[in-house]
Amino acid sequence: MKIKVKWALLTMIFTIATVLTGCEPLLVLDPKGPQAKTQADDIMLSILLMSGIVIAVLAILVYVLVKYRASNQKDDYEPPHIEGSPLVEAICIGIPIVIVIFLSFVSVKSNYEVEATPAGYEDTKPLIVYASSSNWKWHFSYPEEGIETVNYLYIPAGRAIEFKLYSYGPITSFWIPQLGGQKYAMADMVTTLHLAADNPGEFVGRNANFSGAGFAENTFDVTAMSQTDFDEWVDEVHETAEPLTEEKFEELLEPGHLGRSTYTGTHLEFAPAPEHNHGSTDSEMDHSEHENHDSNHSEEESDHSHH
Amino acid sequence: MDFFDRFAVPHPSFLIYASMVGIGLTMVAIVLGITYFKKWGYLWREWITTVDHKRIGIMYLLVALLMLFRGGVDAIMMRYQLSMPDNKFLESQHYNEVFTTHGVVMILFMAMPFITFFFNYLIPLQIGARDVAFPRLNALSFWLFFMGMGLFNISFIVGGSPDAGWTSYFPLANNEFSPSVGTNYYMIAIQIAGMGTLISGINFITTILKMRAPGMKLMKMPMFTWSAFIANVIVVFAFPVLTVLLAMGTMDRLFGTNFFTTGDGGMDMLWANLFWVWGHPEVYILILPAFGLYSEIISTFARRNLYGYKSMVASMVVISVFSFLVWTHHFFTMGQGAFTNSIFSITTMAIAIPTGVKIFNWLFTLWKGKIVFTTPMLYSMLFIPLFTLGGVTGVMLAMSAADYQYHNTMFLVAHFHNVIIPGVVYAMIAGLTFYWPKMFGFMLNERIGKWTAWIMSVGFVLAFIPMYITGLDGQARRMYTYSESTGFSMLNMVAFIGAGIMAISFALLVYNIYYSIRYASRDIGSDPWDARSLEWATHTPVPEYNFAITPQVASTQGFWDAKKNGHELFKGKYEKIHMPNNSGWPFILGCIFFVFGFAMVFSIWPLAIVTLIGILVCLVYRSFEKDHGRYISVEEIEETEAKLRGVKNEDR
Numbered sequence: 001m002k003i004k005v006k007w008a009l010l011t012m013i014f015t016i017a018t019v020l021t022g023c024e025p026l027l028v029l030d031p032k033g034p035q036a037k038t039q040a041d042d043i044m045l046s047i048l049l050m051s052g053i054v055i056a057v058l059a060i061l062v063y064v065l066v067k068y069r070a071s072n073q074k075d076d077y078e079p080p081h082i083e084g085s086p087l088v089e090a091i092c093i094g095i096p097i098v099i100v101i102f103l104s105f106v107s108v109k110s111n112y113e114v115e116a117t118p119a120g121y122e123d124t125k126p127l128i129v130y131a132s133s134s135n136w137k138w139h140f141s142y143p144e145e146g147i148e149t150v151n152y153l154y155i156p157a158g159r160a161i162e163f164k165l166y167s168y169g170p171i172t173s174f175w176i177p178q179l180g181g182q183k184y185a186m187a188d189m190v191t192t193l194h195l196a197a198d199n200p201g202e203f204v205g206r207n208a209n210f211s212g213a214g215f216a217e218n219t220f221d222v223t224a225m226s227q228t229d230f231d232e233w234v235d236e237v238h239e240t241a242e243p244l245t246e247e248k249f250e251e252l253l254e255p256g257h258l259g260r261s262t263y264t265g266t267h268l269e270f271a272p273a274p275e276h277n278h279g280s281t282d283s284e285m286d287h288s289e290h291e292n293h294d295s296n297h298s299e300e301e302s303d304h305s306h307h
Numbered sequence: 308m309d310f311f312d313r314f315a316v317p318h319p320s321f322l323i324y325a326s327m328v329g330i331g332l333t334m335v336a337i338v339l340g341i342t343y344f345k346k347w348g349y350l351w352r353e354w355i356t357t358v359d360h361k362r363i364g365i366m367y368l369l370v371a372l373l374m375l376f377r378g379g380v381d382a383i384m385m386r387y388q389l390s391m392p393d394n395k396f397l398e399s400q401h402y403n404e405v406f407t408t409h410g411v412v413m414i415l416f417m418a419m420p421f422i423t424f425f426f427n428y429l430i431p432l433q434i435g436a437r438d439v440a441f442p443r444l445n446a447l448s449f450w451l452f453f454m455g456m457g458l459f460n461i462s463f464i465v466g467g468s469p470d471a472g473w474t475s476y477f478p479l480a481n482n483e484f485s486p487s488v489g490t491n492y493y494m495i496a497i498q499i500a501g502m503g504t505l506i507s508g509i510n511f512i513t514t515i516l517k518m519r520a521p522g523m524k525l526m527k528m529p530m531f532t533w534s535a536f537i538a539n540v541i542v543v544f545a546f547p548v549l550t551v552l553l554a555m556g557t558m559d560r561l562f563g564t565n566f567f568t569t570g571d572g573g574m575d576m577l578w579a580n581l582f583w584v585w586g587h588p589e590v591y592i593l594i595l596p597a598f599g600l601y602s603e604i605i606s607t608f609a610r611r612n613l614y615g616y617k618s619m620v621a622s623m624v625v626i627s628v629f630s631f632l633v634w635t636h637h638f639f640t641m642g643q644g645a646f647t648n649s650i651f652s653i654t655t656m657a658i659a660i661p662t663g664v665k666i667f668n669w670l671f672t673l674w675k676g677k678i679v680f681t682t683p684m685l686y687s688m689l690f691i692p693l694f695t696l697g698g699v700t701g702v703m704l705a706m707s708a709a710d711y712q713y714h715n716t717m718f719l720v721a722h723f724h725n726v727i728i729p730g731v732v733y734a735m736i737a738g739l740t741f742y743w744p745k746m747f748g749f750m751l752n753e754r755i756g757k758w759t760a761w762i763m764s765v766g767f768v769l770a771f772i773p774m775y776i777t778g779l780d781g782q783a784r785r786m787y788t789y790s791e792s793t794g795f796s797m798l799n800m801v802a803f804i805g806a807g808i809m810a811i812s813f814a815l816l817v818y819n820i821y822y823s824i825r826y827a828s829r830d831i832g833s834d835p836w837d838a839r840s841l842e843w844a845t846h847t848p849v850p851e852y853n854f855a856i857t858p859q860v861a862s863t864q865g866f867w868d869a870k871k872n873g874h875e876l877f878k879g880k881y882e883k884i885h886m887p888n889n890s891g892w893p894f895i896l897g898c899i900f901f902v903f904g905f906a907m908v909f910s911i912w913p914l915a916i917v918t919l920i921g922i923l924v925c926l927v928y929r930s931f932e933k934d935h936g937r938y939i940s941v942e943e944i945e946e947t948e949a950k951l952r953g954v955k956n957e958d959r
Contacts, residue, residue, distance in 0.1 A: 026776065026779040026780040026781075027779070027780050027781040028712045028779045028780070028781065029779060036712075038708060039708055039709050039711060039712045040712075042706055042708055042709040043703065043709050043712065043779075046702065046703045046706060046709065047703070050699035050700070050702060050703060053695070053699050054692070054695055054696055054699055057666060057670070057691065057692060057695045058692045058695075060670050061670060061673075061691055061692060064670060064673040064674050064676075064678075065673065065678060065688065068609070068673060068674065068675060068676045068677065068678050069677075069678040069680065070610075070677045070678055070679050073677055078677075079609065079610045079611040079675055079676045079677050080611075080675055081611075081612050082611070082612070082614060082671075082675070083612075083614075083615075083616065084614055084615035084616065084617065084618065084668075084671075088671070089615055089618050089664070089667075089668075092664055092667040092668075093618075093660060093663075093664055095663075096659055096660040096663040096664075097660055099659075100653075100657060100659060100702075103656055103705075103706060104652070104653045104656060107649065107652045107653070107656070107705070107706040107707060107708065107709075108645075108652070108653075110706070110707075110708030110709070111645040111648050111649050111652065111707055111708050112645045112649075114645075114708045114711060115645040115648075135484075165642075169478065169479075169483075169484065170476070170478055170479035170484055171476055171478070171479065171575060171576075171579075173640060173714070173715055175715075175783075177712065177781040180712075181708070181709070181710070181711020181712040181714070182640050182711055182712075182714060182715065183640050183641075183642055183711065184638070184640050184641045184642060186569075186575060186576065186641075187478060187569035187575065188569050188570070188573075188574070188575065189642075191641070191642030192642070204781065206783060207783075208714065208715040208716065208783045209715050210403075210471075210472050210476075210479070210784070210785040211479060212403070212470075212471075212479060212484055213399045213400050213403065214399070215399075215403075215785065215786065215787075216399060216786040216787050216789065
């Protein structure tokens with residue numbers, strides 16, 4: 001009976017392995033930019049190292065289980081009393097320490113890499129994009145180009161991109177797996193994520209942090225293109241798109257899902273990102289923030305009336 | 308009208324109505340059954356008012372098994388919903404409620420009572436005590452926990468379940484984005500249950516420090532008691548953080564304070580930080596007692612003493628300290644910068660070192676042993692490789708740069724299930740099988756038990772290994788659906804099949820209990836496993852006073868010494884035994900807390916004030932109550948002992 005179960009287990013593992021190899025490469029392990037490459041390298045390195053540990057533990061376990069099982073021993077065998085040995089235990093502590101020290105070096109090095117301008121693009125002038133989320137959309141503002149898009153992102157390939165992330169509502173997480181790992185967007189501060197795409201291409205992006213009923217569909221499309229194409233697109237937007245008014249933006253913020261849309265101008269002009277210091281007082285805020293503040297108040301009041 | 312609207316389920320569905328009817332009918336059936344068999348008096352005298360640690364333990368066990376069922380149904384619903392792209396089985400809101408309750412129920416109302424069951428049942432027996440230090444408080448702990456559990460569980464039929472995730476991050480969990488009362492239930496039910504846990508933490512620390520048998524120095528305690536001691540120290544340090552956190556969250560939701568709001572000086576990230584300052588140690592509160600149980604089981608069935616006792620204890624102490632130094636790794640992606648992330652990345656990986664020591668010590672315990680494959684041992688041997696897999700993926704997650712890719716994905720979900728299921732759940736079932744004969748006087752069937760272990764492991768591998776893969780392919784957690792083009796469907800179907808197989812194994816566990824009740828031999832003596840520590844030195848069934856004579860021990864395995872080395876455990880003669888009286892007050896106080904909680908959830912202030920006064924009155928009454936307990940006379944002890952020995956002799 002046990003043998004049958006073991007075979008079933010083995011068959012299943014092989015099935016999973018076959019399924020795996022038959023598929024497209026996994027997004028995270030198919031990086032299209034330097035940050036994602038750093039992360040994929042770390043992941044592969046740790047998978048290899050960790051597989052070694054799992055196999056070693058499994059081998060020792062199987063060995064002792066076979067060698068010392070009662071049915072393989074004499075009936076009168078009395079196991080000895082062994083308290084422990086400082087040397088053996090020191091080795092058992094030493095090996096993990098060495099592995100952890102090694103991984104710590106890798107981890108710290110990668111931390112500084114992913115938090116800086118992507119390797120290889122340090123001498124490009126980074127494109128700054130403000131990516132803000134609202135339930136359940138993404139708004140991309142290009143302050144230097146003076147345009148704004150909803151739910152889609154065009155970026156030049158071969159150039160550093162600096163995303164400034166914040167949220168109109170719950171904490172969300174901005175994630176384009178093939179370009180690099182995610183970062184939170186929050187309502188009362190701006191976080192920065194450095195990414196770059198090596199070549200033109202299309203990628204999926206999404207909010208990875210649960211944010212309520214419309215979370216599953218909170219996605220966006222990313223297209224990386226040459227700098228020339230990007231410039232052409234910007235010009236085209238200026239010629240064709242409508243300007244983003246405050247009323248229009250308020251409308252966009254309403255909870256729900258929307259398709260793609262494009263505007264000239266950005267909402268940053270009338271609703272700046274929360275880049276001020278956390279403890280700032282009202283007097284430091286400009287007029288438009290006052291209005292925002294007031295509208296928040298009235299919203300809160302209406303909440304209170306629910307009680 | 309508004310007032311009554313709040314009691315309605317905000318997103319009703321056929322499933323919810325069906326469960327309402329089901330719950331209603333079950334309640335009626337239970338009440339009628341108890342009345343028909345005239346068991347109300349028995350229930351009140353023997354169970355509801357009991358202060359006996361063994362009975363309180365068994366009540367914890369019943370709750371844990373019930374909640375395992377409920378959390379398991381939630382899990383199956385989720386896996387079925389995701390088994391196919393664009394599945395219409397659950398809509399988004401319902402799915403969100405299901406995963407939120409699955410998380411809360413499994414951690415706080417399944418795993419916690421399961422380990423508390425072991426604390427209650429085993430600690431006094433392992434240290435040779437007659438009860439815990441504060442028996443009445445112990446009953447209060449249980450009833451507070453029970454009422455919190457009950458309050459949380461009625462949410463899905465009265466007013467709606469919480470839907471902001473078991474982590475309930477603000478601002479999502481605030482009124483603006485979670486307007487139903489669901490999150491009020493979360494805040495208040497966990498608060499009430501958490502008070503019970505905190506009280507029992509203090510109780511067990513005191514019990515272990517003050518009530519050990521003569522000769523049992525700290526470094527001669529059985530390993531489970533050590534693990535329980537450390538886990539309860541963590542409880543006492545970590546749970547106050549949860550208490551404060553939930554109080555702040557409650558005030559934000561009910562009284563309009565601004566601790567976690569996004570404007571007016573509130574800080575939403577503060578919730579995430581405080582939550583994990585409690586939440587990460589909580590993980591170790593669960594896993595350390597599981598390690599303790601594995602140590603007992605592996606040592607017993609390797610027929611050897613535990614290898615490296617001192618380093619086992621030291622590693623648990625180190626883990627308990629580090630458990631408070633790693634909370635930021637739950638949100639490496641919050642933007643705190645490379646330096647902070649590096650520090651927490653290193654502290655997190657460092658936890659792998661003491662954990663690795665424990666794995667090696669178990670392997671060395673097997674070395675030169677004489678290994679018997681019983682069901683508890685089989686679970687332990689499946690635990691070692693599966694838990695190692697979960698542990699090393701934890702090290703992978705600890706690499707913060709790479710974590711930007713794992714965070715919030717199914718990879719993470721796979722990881723924590725991979726540590727919690729083989730780590731905690733296997734330990735609970737192994738421990739339950741191991742101690743079943745001590746509690747109920749017969750063994751669970753070994754053949755069915757081993758099948759259960761294997762089937763559960765097959766199901767586990769199928770259910771969770773695919774999640775590592777879909778996580779790396781970009782499947783975020785907590786998505787109620789996905790489109791065909793993502794390519795997640797095949798592996799999610801495998802995961803659903805795995806979950807189904809796990810469900811079969813749990814059904815088999817229940818069948819095993821039924822089968823063994825009917826057919827198992829009652830002639831098993833008091834030491835059926837040839838075990839090593841004090842809990843096996845007393846009779847089965849364990850008399851109310853545990854030990855007629857307080858045992859004297861000289862090593863970590865007192866009972867083994869008595870069996871093999873002629874150590875005399877029970878010296879002296881019978882003396883009258885002082886025992887605490889039963890009391891109905893803990894139950895009554897628990898009931899008032901339940902009503903108070905309900906009133907708070909629905910903001911019914913007059914009722915909340917009245918019940919709050921009721922709670923205070925109960926506390927004041929207790930302060931002035933005179934109850935010095937009672938004595939069991941020597942004759943009574945002699946009679947009980949003779950009877951317990953007699954039963955065994957007759958059987959033989």
